[in-house]
Amino acid sequence: MKNFKKLLNFMEGYRIIYLFGMISILISQILTTATPLILRTTIDSIIGDEVINSSTIQKIVDFLGGKEFLKEKLWIIGLLLISVAISRGIFLYLKNTLASKSAENTTKKIRDKLYDHIQRLPYEYHVKSETGELIQKCTSDVDTIKRFLSIQLVEVVGSMFMLIFILYVMFTMNIKMAMISIIVLPITFLFSFIFFTKVKKAFEASDEAEARMTTTLQENLTGVRVVKAFSRQKYEVDKFDEKNLEYKDLTYKLIKNLSAYWGLSDLLSMSQVGFVIIVGSYLAYEGELSLGSFVAFVSYINMIIWPVRQMGRTLTDMGKAFVSLKRIDEIFAEPIEILDESNHKPNIRGNIEFKNVYFEYEENKPVLSDLSFNVKAGETIALIGPTGSGKSSLVHLLPRLYEYNNGYIKIDGIELNTIDKSWIRKNVGLVLQEPFLYAKNIRENIRLANPSLKDEKVIMAAKTASIHEDIKSFESGYETIVGERGVSLSGGQKQRMAIARTIINDCPIVIFDDSLSAVDTETDISIRKALGSRKNRATTIIISHRISTVAEADMILVIDKGKIIQRGTHNDLINEEGLYRRVYTIQNSLDDEVINA
Incomplete structure (x- = not known):
């Protein structure tokens, strides 16, 4: 019945x-x-x-x-x-x-x-x-x-x-x-x-x-x-x-x-x-x-x-x-996710504060433990550490894809879990390591979140992401169909397309979750310079295993087993015994071997 x-x-x-x-x-x-x-x-x-x-x-x-x-x-x-x-x-x-x-x-x-x-x-x-x-x-x-x-x-x-x-x-x-x-x-x-x-x-x-x-x-x-x-x-x-x-x-x-x-x-x-x-x-x-x-x-x-x-x-x-x-x-x-539970939509500038934050996927198995740090609006913070150390879990807390268990995260002094999920996700741009592209043309993919955006803004975002010249080289330009999951593009091109798709929205907080891994060092530098020179510069969080990518960050956090084990600028950390200097030494040695080969 x-x-x-x-x-x-x-x-x-x-x-x-x-x-x-x-x-x-x-x-x-x-x-x-x-x-x-x-x-x-x-x-x-x-x-x-x-x-x-x-x-x-x-x-x-x-x-x-x-x-x-x-x-x-x-x-x-x-x-x-x-x-x-x-x-x-x-x-x-x-x-x-x-x-x-x-x-x-x-x-x-x-x-x-x-x-x-x-x-x-x-x-x-x-x-x-x-x-x-x-x-x-x-x-x-x-x-x-x-x-x-x-x-x-x-x-x-x-x-x-x-x-x-x-x-x-x-x-x-x-x-x-x-x-x-x-x-x-x-x-x-x-x-x-x-x-x-x-x-x-x-x-x-x-x-x-x-x-x-x-x-x-x-x-x-x-x-x-x-x-x-x-x-x-x-x-x-x-x-x-x-x-x-x-x-x-x-x-x-x-x-x-x-x-x-x-x-x-x-x-x-x-x-x-x-x-x-x-x-x-x-x-x-x-x-x-x-x-x-x-x-x-x-x-x-x-x-x-x-x-x-x-x-x-x-x-x-x-x-x-x-x-x-x-x-x-x-x-x-299955309970749906309530995106507008409080209707709290403050003006977000980009100040971020983590205080004693704990997070776990399974009970009594913490992924992040007692994390505390501050980022001022417009600053760039970099996260580096071994695979599985909790870097991606950390940045997934900011757009409230997951909810932290203890401690607090504040955006411009406001408790993160009191801000509407839909609103915070509009203001936090997340570029993943493995971007998903739809089987549409390039223009439609870049302005996915806002189809009414003018072509000038699409081109500007593409230039910032260092993909504009590649697009121009395609026979159909911005009308090029990228195929299912962007199959017709290289890994680096897909990552840059995803970057353009994210920064076109002018989010006050932008997260790069190892999303520069498939681009060459020169393109990496070009993208970071373009992002840094933009008006209304966003608070930027970069996850990377490449020292050259994180070196110019205002602050670098070295994370291992869900805890911050080192923090400071690039110059501070290479002069300090620890994981960062070991990674830096290894990567420099490899670069020297490639140059001398």
Whole structure:
């Protein structure tokens, strides 16, 4: 019941259309069950002499001209049967159209809500989640719900109504024959129910295996250049083959269960039909059952056997739809990130203060410990240290991608966690080491955050990022399509594009998270000079492993194991025993070797 309530919530705005679809299937089922009644009345009462017991049927016969008139003009009965068939077809068309329209609109609404919700989930969720599984939930699972709404649900409602109506008619015709006709129905229904409970887990396992296979495929396509570079095609093929084999085995197991069900249900159903024909023939021969009633019973048993057999398939699809609904609901159950919780949007100049800041991803496993430092507006601070020392974690706290656990961070004297996330992210530009570019042209990528920016500003940002000359050398200039993830650009060009995209917004705080690693030393110097000479110079935080990149910073912090172990200017640190001087000595030695080679 809970699942149906969820579906009804999603169907808001389209429930009336769906209701009319349901009414249409009910009318079509009534017309379907009317055909055997017309044949029975024709055989027993129009051609034969049996008295019509139903006042409703008697009125219809009188309306058509009476028994004697119809007996002489049986073609009218033929027209009546054709009219019933045409009417049934019209209502079936309405059922399919209305149910499908409602289902399509509902699933569009689900997709829109899913996409919107995913966009609002916190950064931490996306770091931990698998892209392939998210894609699976947003595509295959939504399509499963669509099929359930457009086909299975209306069919099961129509079938249940027809089953009840036919059983009522059968019992009014002949109780003994009706009892004989439904002997196998409870067994078939029980078999369907047991099958449904068993196959539900098999469907869930198959869906999860498909998600794992999709994740493997997505990772391979995304990292295809790495695969080619390291000649890992065979490894990737074997890895995909393993996931594909798992999916195939689980799906095949599911298909075997379905085959067993359909085979056994066929046996039960045909046995029931055969039994009705044998017993009905005998009763008709003995005079206990009229010929018209016998024809009606044979017709009706074929009508009700199919819905009961289909109950297993419908229950299975219902189970699959509910599994999909559960998987989708797992996304909706994730709390979204509130970006404007306080509506506090102060004017940010760029003064930064860290005081005894602690941060951890997992409980009792601190990544940053007791960090304290100050940066004045317009200054440049550099972070250097071993991989995994916590540098990126530190800068991810400033745009509030993560929240610190203890201590405080203040921007211009204001506690960071009191400032709206959306506002702080507009004022803190973050350039990552591995920039993501969209499959658009260069101009659209640079002015991504503000598509209305004029071309002059785009060119200025490109010049500052030392990418303008490269862009001019392209055949289409700023109209050049960079391809998926910027595949047509070099690593350095992608980094400089990302820098241009960030600084175009004139953020008062700019963070370079090792985002100059793929550019040569000369370009590195050019970018830093251009940034330093800009008007309204931003507070700049640079993470780098290259001493030449951080040497001109106003302050350098050396971080190791989440703690600041050294701080000072370049000249201070090279004259001090410690990690910075060791890195400086090693890099200078390597540079000398390259020059003398």
